[in-house]
Amino acid sequence: MKRAVVLLSGGLDSAVTLALARAEGFESYALSFRYGQRHAQELNAAGLVAQSLGAVEHRIAAIDLRLFGGSALTAEIEVPKNRDAGEMTTGIPITYVPARNTIFLSYALAWAEVLEASDIFLGVNAVDYSGYPDCRPEFIHVFEQLANLATRAGVEGSRFRVHTPLISLTKGQIIRRGLELGVNFSLTHSCYDPAADGRACGACDSCQLRLKGFREAGLEDPIGYAG
Amino acid sequence: MKRAVVLLSGGLDSAVTLALARAEGFESYALSFRYGQRHAQELNAAGLVAQSLGAVEHRIAAIDLRLFGGSALTAEIEVPKNRDAGEMTTGIPITYVPARNTIFLSYALAWAEVLEASDIFLGVNAVDYSGYPDCRPEFIHVFEQLANLATRAGVEGSRFRVHTPLISLTKGQIIRRGLELGVNFSLTHSCYDPAADGRACGACDSCQLRLKGFREAGLEDPIGYAG
Numbered sequence: 001m002k003r004a005v006v007l008l009s010g011g012l013d014s015a016v017t018l019a020l021a022r023a024e025g026f027e028s029y030a031l032s033f034r035y036g037q038r039h040a041q042e043l044n045a046a047g048l049v050a051q052s053l054g055a056v057e058h059r060i061a062a063i064d065l066r067l068f069g070g071s072a073l074t075a076e077i078e079v080p081k082n083r084d085a086g087e088m089t090t091g092i093p094i095t096y097v098p099a100r101n102t103i104f105l106s107y108a109l110a111w112a113e114v115l116e117a118s119d120i121f122l123g124v125n126a127v128d129y130s131g132y133p134d135c136r137p138e139f140i141h142v143f144e145q146l147a148n149l150a151t152r153a154g155v156e157g158s159r160f161r162v163h164t165p166l167i168s169l170t171k172g173q174i175i176r177r178g179l180e181l182g183v184n185f186s187l188t189h190s191c192y193d194p195a196a197d198g199r200a201c202g203a204c205d206s207c208q209l210r211l212k213g214f215r216e217a218g219l220e221d222p223i224g225y226a227g
Numbered sequence: 228m229k230r231a232v233v234l235l236s237g238g239l240d241s242a243v244t245l246a247l248a249r250a251e252g253f254e255s256y257a258l259s260f261r262y263g264q265r266h267a268q269e270l271n272a273a274g275l276v277a278q279s280l281g282a283v284e285h286r287i288a289a290i291d292l293r294l295f296g297g298s299a300l301t302a303e304i305e306v307p308k309n310r311d312a313g314e315m316t317t318g319i320p321i322t323y324v325p326a327r328n329t330i331f332l333s334y335a336l337a338w339a340e341v342l343e344a345s346d347i348f349l350g351v352n353a354v355d356y357s358g359y360p361d362c363r364p365e366f367i368h369v370f371e372q373l374a375n376l377a378t379r380a381g382v383e384g385s386r387f388r389v390h391t392p393l394i395s396l397t398k399g400q401i402i403r404r405g406l407e408l409g410v411n412f413s414l415t416h417s418c419y420d421p422a423a424d425g426r427a428c429g430a431c432d433s434c435q436l437r438l439k440g441f442r443e444a445g446l447e448d449p450i451g452y453a454g
Contacts, residue, residue: 110326
């Protein structure tokens with residue numbers, strides 16, 4: 001059985017990505033990061049999702065992106081709330097974390113090489129939320145070239161592939177695909193700024209996109225929202 | 228004054244690289260990693276070198292490459308000793324750490340973006356020790372392309388440059404250049420497998436190359452060796 005490293009945040013998109021990797025016949029090695037998020041629910045969610053979708057292993061790499069700051073997700077900068085669709089699709093949001101996907105993919109590459117895997121799955125999306133530069137197809141493409149040059153495996157002939165099966169789907173399509181594959185969305189966590197009791201805020205960009213996706217899919221989001 | 232992030236291991240090469248960044252007029256931000264090395268002398272050396280060469284800041288990012296293993300430097304695999312020059316220049320050594328320079332450069336990129344710097348210095352060398360795939364010019368070149376695509380700064384027009392001023396120098400040339408620039412080599416640490424008292428072993432590939440470099444430069448290495 002082919003192995004793949006699947007980047008798993010605990011959010012909706014990466015859960016569907018893990019389900020898709022399984023559906024494509026990969027034995028999945030799920031990788032999450034403790035990266036100085038201001039909240040820990042994501043990692044709890046990632047563990048539950050990994051287990052529910054049959055990942056062979058789930059590892060959490062502790063990395064300290066707070067060392068550099070520069071983002072509302074890693075520094076004391078306020079997470080924007082209740083932005084409209086126009087605001088959300090203009091420019092690069094303050095929740096952008098400098099070089100985050102480059103760092104995440106680098107770790108995935110390290111593990112893939114040790115596992116003798118040449119496939120990495122990443123749940124980025126360039127439709128509903130196009131603001132992050134490191135979610136674009138051209139970034140992914142150059143990372144694949146880099147992976148082949150950077151590694152012993154690449155020198156010896158492996159051709160790394162970064163699968164981004166969600167990259168051109170809308171949130172509604174992602175949710176429908178996940179349902180077909182048996183993803184339990186009640187285990188997932190998307191909020192950038194949850195309440196003290198862990199419930200999603202419903203107002204940050206990530207919550208708004210999630211809720212919009214469930215509306216598009218004609219479904220109700222099974223998680224609870226604060227307020 | 229232009230800012231640059233300089234990757235600093237505590238070894239001889241990165242010390243000379245830091246001195247060169249200063250000589251080129253950069254304000255240097257030195258970055259080291261606690262990455263599950265089996266020994267800590269490297270990081271002590273990095274701190275002393277950063278201070279002695281006028282780095283504005285020195286930060287240490289804790290990253291756990293032992294999570295994946297796969298190298299004599301991060302797993303319980305023996306460091307090879309007393310290999311001859313032929314053995315050392317054939318194939319990729321067991322001290323290769325999967326995706327290490329990709330991970331290191333990704334962190335440097337994150338910090339550079341936060342600092343609004345577009346220059347990164349890395350002391351890789353492709354002459355005396357050509358075994359590591361992620362020390363080759365083609366790898367560096369693709370990383371620069373990646374950096375421009377991965378970041379907000381790149382989208383907004385920054386052009387990242389990864390400076391590798393040592394890439395085509397011999398160890399002897401690196402040492403002579405460092406002396407000209409006032410590098411205090413007694414502060415540096417190169418050994419992969421030091422004795423319990425911290426002294427270099429003199430027999431691992433890294434020690435052998437260092438000693439060969441001092442011989443080529445017609446100088447005596449100021450550090451002590453065990454045995």
